[in-house]
Amino acid sequence: MSKLDEVAKLAGVSKSTVSRVINHSDTVSAQSKQKVLEAMQSLQFQAQELKRSSDNSGMIGVVLPFGKQIMSQSFGIDLLAGAEEKAFENDYMILIGNSVGGREQMLTAKMMQRGAEGLIMLIGGGRPGQKEHLKSIQAQGMPVVLVDQKVEGIDTHLVRGDNFMGAVTLMEHLFGLGHERIGIVSPNKHFTHKERIKGYRYALLDKSLRMPDRFELLVEGEGANVEEPLERMLVDADRPSALFVTSPGLLMGVMSVLNRLELRVPDHISIVTFDEVYGNFPEEHQDMFTAINQSGKQMGGMAVELLFQHSRNPEQEYQEIVLPGKFTIRRSTGPVQG
Known part of the structure; x- marks a missing residue:
């Protein structure tokens, strides 16, 4: 263990904090600085020898x-x-x-x-x-x-x-356009998508709307096949008038089904999504989707x-x-x- 490590361990701070203290940085809190100085005194280390042994990597x-x-x-x-x-x-x-x-x-x-x-x-x-x-x-x-x-x-x-409130915003946009039959197509494995599903359900509950179970198409991941179950959802006369597709990775599978069923967007069905700016879409689908876009x-x-x-x-x-x-x-x- 280097001398820098020893001081950091005794003081309960990171090595970079110790490095900033011995280099007289003004970005260290007074409390952390005091802990480092007390540890240095206890171990009888001087700032110069710590500088020589410093392995701060940056x-x-x-x-x-x-x-x-x-x-x-x-x-x-x-x-x-x-x-x-x-x-x-x-x-x-x-x-x-x-x-x-x-x-x-x-x-x-x-x-x-x-x-x-x-x-x-x-x-x-x-x-x-x-x-x-x-x-x-x-x-x-x-x-x-x-x-x-x-x-x-x-x-x-x-x-x-803010995946939850983003989903609520998209749903409220659809409500404002008169949509009351809204399906969801989503992965259900990770926290991000679970929050979007919660937002979808909350928005429906807030409007006292109940969707048929088949309107929720939840799959294991973005690589899953959504086309067959989605086609079953959309062939009925009482199909949804809008879809919330929570991941851009699923959109091309959704569009393939809509094309096969001759359902035009948005004339026959509206679509909202997340992170459309990160979707890898063909030219005809560029700048097409109403979305909540997050900044990586x-x-x-x-x-x-x-x-x-x-x-x-x-x-x-x-x-x-x-x-x-x-x-x-x-x-x-x-x-x-x-």
């Missing part, structure tokens, strides 16, 4: 799933851009890791070995051992900020979009800022930052017909 690790390919217009790339911009402003660099294939534990271990001073992670809940892994990271004194996805049972910093760049920058705040004051309570999305009306919604 690096932050970012772990997120890229999928099989990295698209230039994607939530992950925007998140990285926001994180890198904020980190660079503070003379820090970013280590990037692709967690696809269950590599989270290996990536975080290697980042910590290379001196990362904090981790930003976008992870889906439910994988075996995930909570234990996050708790293990925290037990080693590594600050963690989760982005977009909340993991139940873990207390840590979190930056996410804003979330990435906010996540890095939370790490810096934690470094300045490790004793602060964990924060959950909820960022509202931008509501954009496009040509996929219109008044209910007859």
